[in-house]
Amino acid sequence: MTQIAANYPDLSIVIPVYNEAKNLPLLLERLLAVVHRMQVTYELVFVNDGSIDNSLQVIKQLAAVNPAVSYVSLSRNFGHQVAVSAGLDVANGKAVVIMDADLQDPPEVVSELYAKMQEGFEVVYGRRVYRKGESYLKKVTAKFFYRLLSRITHVNIPLDTGDFRIMDAKVVNVLRQMPERNKFLRGQVAWVGFRQTWLNYTREERFDGASGYTYRKMLRFAFDGITSFSDFPLKMASMLGFIVSGIAFLLMIYTLLARLVFKDYVEGWASIILSVLFLGGVQLICIGIAGEYLARVFNNVQGRPLYVVDEQKTANQGSNNT
Ligand code: UDP
Ligand code: MG
16 A cells, blocks of 8 residues: 655655756656555655746645645755755655656666665665766766766765665765765765665656756866865875975976086076976966865855755645745
8 A cells, every 4th residue: 555654754755956847747747656656655855946947836736736745945046966965854764765857867766776775775876877868078077077086085986876876764864964065965975884786777868958067067066076075186286296396306406507517507598487387387276276175164164054945845744934
């Protein structure tokens, strides 16, 4: 018997939504078919991340006719990772799935994730073996990024995975206690530990609309991933400092010899310009790297709330404004 439990459903599905009005009805339809087949109690948690289309109205309509649908609506666009975090904060399920609203993560895979979890895992993440309909540049940069990240971090962040995954409530609890503001959830989940495994799946094409991830947002996200899980860039900055100082020292000896011994010192404009430019560049890069970390420290010590909720409805209850 399929039923909806108010407190601890077997499964919560957290779905961040940014301008996905046209995708939501089909997403819900396919998800409901899946959870009904799975014979579990469930709740669907939509997080409206400051959409500027009528996604919120659509979510409200869906919630009005389906008591298992709950939502959190944020006061503005806080970004995908924060939207997911807001959803995890209110999800009550014994297992929690994170998936996109644009049908790129096929709803049917949810039952496979759930089944795999029952074999005794706390986390099962989806590994994208094939990505349909994404630009060559996106695929190549993503591939490069995950490989770079895995080389320079101590945490074993799985290659080619997004946030599409299922997690035990234990893991979700730990995530809620991680206060960092520059969220890189797929890394945080890896950090948490427990028994984790993966399932291969084909990432579908977005059903309608356009990706909310601009290259700018992706770059920011990549920096967050690197700075949250690696201090390699900082170490690289000091390594560069040593290397450049070494070269400078050798040049110094050469300069002194040229001046005092070989008496060959009139020319040299090119070498001065080159070394000034080179040293200036290296210094700026290193200050920039230190700045990236400092900015994140600053962000975190400010201690602002991670997101602001405008309105919300919990599953099986009336709507209430906060
Ligand atoms: N999303 C969000 N806030 C944003 C950008 C995206 O909540 O600022 C949601 C979006 O609605 C979708 C998921 O995050 O459900 C993944 O985003 P998108 O499809 O735009 O990224 P892509 O799949 O292109 O990486
Ligand atoms: Mg997408």
